[in-house]
Amino acid sequence: MNCSRLGQPLLHQARYRSRVSSSNAAAISRCLVQGQGPKLPLSFSSPPTHPALRRRFYVQSSVAISNTTSSFHQQLLQSPQAATRTAALEPASSLWPSRSSRASLVPPANHTRHFLVRRYSQSAKMTVNNFTKKHKVTVIGSGNWGTTVAKLVAENCAEHPDTFEKDVQMWVYEENVTLPKDSKHFDASIGEQPQKLTHIINTKHENVKYLPGIPLPHNIVANPSLVDAVKDSSILIFNLPHEFIGNICRQIKDHIAPYARGISCIKGVSVTDDKIELICNYISDALNIYCGALSGANIASEIANEQWCETTIAYNTPVVDRRDENGRPVANGESNGNGGANGHSKQLTPLPLDYPPLDHDEWSLLFSRPYFTVSMVSDIVGVSLAGALKNIVAIACGYVEGHGWNMTAKTAVMRRGMQETIRFANEFFPGQIEPRTFWEESAGWGDMIVSCTSARNWRCSKLAVERNLPIEEVEKTELNGQKLQGISTTREVSSFLRAKGAEERYPVFMAVERIINQEIKVEEIPKLFK
Numbered sequence: 001m002n003c004s005r006l007g008q009p010l011l012h013q014a015r016y017r018s019r020v021s022s023s024n025a026a027a028i029s030r031c032l033v034q035g036q037g038p039k040l041p042l043s044f045s046s047p048p049t050h051p052a053l054r055r056r057f058y059v060q061s062s063v064a065i066s067n068t069t070s071s072f073h074q075q076l077l078q079s080p081q082a083a084t085r086t087a088a089l090e091p092a093s094s095l096w097p098s099r100s101s102r103a104s105l106v107p108p109a110n111h112t113r114h115f116l117v118r119r120y121s122q123s124a125k126m127t128v129n130n131f132t133k134k135h136k137v138t139v140i141g142s143g144n145w146g147t148t149v150a151k152l153v154a155e156n157c158a159e160h161p162d163t164f165e166k167d168v169q170m171w172v173y174e175e176n177v178t179l180p181k182d183s184k185h186f187d188a189s190i191g192e193q194p195q196k197l198t199h200i201i202n203t204k205h206e207n208v209k210y211l212p213g214i215p216l217p218h219n220i221v222a223n224p225s226l227v228d229a230v231k232d233s234s235i236l237i238f239n240l241p242h243e244f245i246g247n248i249c250r251q252i253k254d255h256i257a258p259y260a261r262g263i264s265c266i267k268g269v270s271v272t273d274d275k276i277e278l279i280c281n282y283i284s285d286a287l288n289i290y291c292g293a294l295s296g297a298n299i300a301s302e303i304a305n306e307q308w309c310e311t312t313i314a315y316n317t318p319v320v321d322r323r324d325e326n327g328r329p330v331a332n333g334e335s336n337g338n339g340g341a342n343g344h345s346k347q348l349t350p351l352p353l354d355y356p357p358l359d360h361d362e363w364s365l366l367f368s369r370p371y372f373t374v375s376m377v378s379d380i381v382g383v384s385l386a387g388a389l390k391n392i393v394a395i396a397c398g399y400v401e402g403h404g405w406n407m408t409a410k411t412a413v414m415r416r417g418m419q420e421t422i423r424f425a426n427e428f429f430p431g432q433i434e435p436r437t438f439w440e441e442s443a444g445w446g447d448m449i450v451s452c453t454s455a456r457n458w459r460c461s462k463l464a465v466e467r468n469l470p471i472e473e474v475e476k477t478e479l480n481g482q483k484l485q486g487i488s489t490t491r492e493v494s495s496f497l498r499a500k501g502a503e504e505r506y507p508v509f510m511a512v513e514r515i516i517n518q519e520i521k522v523e524e525i526p527k528l529f530k
């Protein structure tokens with residue numbers, strides 16, 4: 001086989017990623033060789049892991065979407081080298097068309113050869129699949145965000161049956177719900193008798209309590225049994241108010257697959273006296289699995305309505321799960337830890353090789369939708385802390401606005417709130433964050449802005465001042481069972497800061513606690529900030 005130096009690993013990538021047989025791989029190899037070594041056009045079903053190949057993949061993907069008139073495509077045609085540099089800098093999701101859109105692409109006339117290779121590998125992929133298992137996905141939680149995430153993940157599981165099982169389990173904290181007479185699901189034969197929420201979700205395909213008005217994919221299975229919902233799942237998505245996570249972990253600990261991997265969509269922290277733990281690390285420790293974090297400027301109702309937004313997923317593929325370009329594990333028998341991926345030092349059970357790998361590509365495949373752009377990073381601490389602490393700042397902004405002050409005062413609170421967030425991360429998680437998370441990612445400033453201008457913590461604290469009520473009262477009357485994370489996070493973080501003797505360095509965080517407790521008034525804020 002006359003492969004070039006670059007062509008050889010490329011072929012391995014093609015064989016592994018495209019899951020093709022050796023005879024098909026040989027044929028692909030011929031196509032690659034025709035492409036003349038290092039300059040050959042590539043064809044992958046998902047971005048390869050090798051950085052050099054990855055850049056080329058992005059260029060090719062951009063060629064594929066070139067029937068749109070993107071400026072990137074113009075750049076590609078005029079200056080391929082500059083386009084390659086652009087591609088290297090862009091996040092995968094912005095240049096990587098979904099598999100469904102790739103399937104329907106029309107190749108531009110001058111790039112026919114790229115498509116010959118692509119079409120060949122895609123048909124080969126359809127006939128041979130080396131992975132005997134698919135990932136089974138369970139979403140633990142079914143509130144406003146839990147149901148929204150279940151919806152987008154279920155859409156992807158249905159679209160990618162080679163990687164994921166079609167049905168997505170969604171654990172529901174069971175409760176009885178009465179459908180009002182004006183509900184389109186009202187059944188006169190049942191009348192106003194309360195019904196189980198799981199029954200309503202499974203028959204009407206709508207979470208009438210926590211995400212009303214949004215049709216859900218039929219492959220979401222609402223399950224009231226936590227133990228049954230997590231059984232045999234290789235992917236666990238944790239998505240419920242953070243105060244419930246301890247109880248959840250205790251219940252599922254002995255019932256999950258030992259090789260399961262998790263993503264926490266929870267915004268909060270776990271505090272005990274002078275100890276603070278990220279929620280994803282808490283989950284990792286409690287269940288002895290690896291768990292990453294998803295956080296961003298994400299208002300559930302908007303995303304459920306398929307309005308476009310961005311998010312950030314932090315995941316450090318554990319050493320035991322990393323595979324080389326041939327699909328073989330990179331860890332030898334001695335290395336069974338997760339490589340300090342998120343500060344978790346216990347031995348992990350590797351993800352069996354008969355499952356598709358779980359790295360940035362697969363997580364992106366599971367969560368990305370045309371209306372939900374995913375950026376994959378490795379900064380677990382930055383993403384988690386930004387998501388938790390912005391809720392305190394959002395409450396401060398609501399208070400300020402409720403008091404009658406406007407954007408300039410809110411901007412001051414946001415700026416100082418972000419300053420305290422980064423200070424907190426550096427002081428209590430030294431050397432563990434990447435500053436760019438706060439400045440460049442949706443999980444950073446993006447989430448801070450949306451939370452301080454339109455989310456629930458902001459809205460309820462604003463109403464609390466306007467109605468002269470404690471924020472907890474507003475939460476009860478306005479949110480129909482949804483929970484504010486900012487109240488408990490403020491209390492937890494301020495008690496942690498007191499235990500550490502660090503209150504003076506965090507005036508915004510401490511002031512919010514005192515306003516929640518009705519010890520001080522909003523107008524005292526500027527004085528405290530001096």
Ligand SMILES: NC(=O)c1ccc[n+]([C@@H]2O[C@H](COP(=O)([O-])OP(=O)(O)OC[C@H]3O[C@@H](n4cnc5c(N)ncnc54)[C@H](O)[C@@H]3O)[C@@H](O)[C@H]2O)c1
Binds near residue numbers: 147173266267298485
């Ligand atoms: N809603 C959003 O727009 C949004 C966006 C991004 C992130 N988040 C984060 O996602 C997480 C989940 O939020 P959400 O909006 O899905 O929840 P939610 O506010 O809708 O919370 C209510 C959920 O808690 C459940 N629940 C009530 N009592 C329970 C108990 N004792 N044990 C277990 N569950 C119980 C309810 O059944 C319901 O599913 C939070 O950390 C939140 O900060 C929310």
Ligand SMILES: O=P(O)(O)OC[C@H](O)CO
Binds near residue numbers: 296394455484
């Ligand atoms: O509605 P909130 O205040 O819980 O915030 C929702 C999201 O975290 C905003 O990104």
